[in-house]
């Protein structure tokens with residue numbers, strides 16, 4: 001798939017796309033409370049856009065392990081003014097939510113993509129996206145945020161995640177959501193041990209074989225801290241390296257907090273890759 005259709009946008013996938021994270025939450029694992037009012041979040045979104053983000057992913061509920069669930073109306077209160085302001089100025093906006101009610105409100109406010117860590121498994125989620133022209137990211141998660149890290153277990157983590165994503169892709173197609181609107185994501189850190197995460201990264205190409213754009217979200221995650229010994233605020237270099245490892249294995253969307261660093265890394269990566277192709 002060489003492009004992603006997201007509402008009126010047709011995003012080329014000839015080069016990896018950067019998804020900039022705009023968490024409007026008090027408790028996100030790495031930047032919770034930093035953007036605790038709409039104006040700060042809007043300013044941050046425009047800053048990421050200027051730094052090179054292709055998509056801005058606005059979330060109102062933390063999905064970190066053990067996170068408290070947020071009621072739909074509170075999640076909508078957090079994200080809607082931010083989505084309206086960013087989309088209103090032409091930004092390509094994604095909403096990071098599991099709830100159909102939040103999806104509907106966000107799409108009505110100008111979001112053109114749904115980023116769902118539950119892969120549209122909530123009742124009404126498939127229908128909500130099918131009734132729109134939005135793109136959707138289908139992410140794998142074993143369990144749910146409150147308990148997903150207690151005892152992750154798989155027969156073969158790569159094959160198990162691949163099979164899950166195949167099932168969700170089929171469900172989307174059956175609901176009338178075309179493949180050109182679909183993105184898939186192994187869900188690093190969502191019900192996975194360090195070894196599970198490393199296996200998924202090493203063999204990301206086996207998910208790419210499904211023929212859809214793969215999103216990698218490794219930014220500031222616990223696995224980077226475990227490998228480097230760095231605290232959550234000092235994982236930027238590790239995050240760039242991990243995302244380039246994902247790009248080398250076929251990832252085409254990178255969900256990051258530090259857009260400027262990722263953008264510069266991709267400028268070098270693209271210069272080398274394109275030279276290799278002789279283009």
Ligand SMILES: Nc1nc2ncc(COP(=O)(O)OP(=O)(O)O)nc2c(=O)[nH]1
Pocket residue numbers: 021023025027028029030059061062063064096115116117137139185187188215216217218255
């Ligand atoms: N598709 C996708 N969406 C995601 N949403 C949230 C997080 C967690 O990161 P963050 O948003 O920074 O933290 P929190 O969930 O605590 O707000 N990771 C992913 C991911 O890996 N893939």
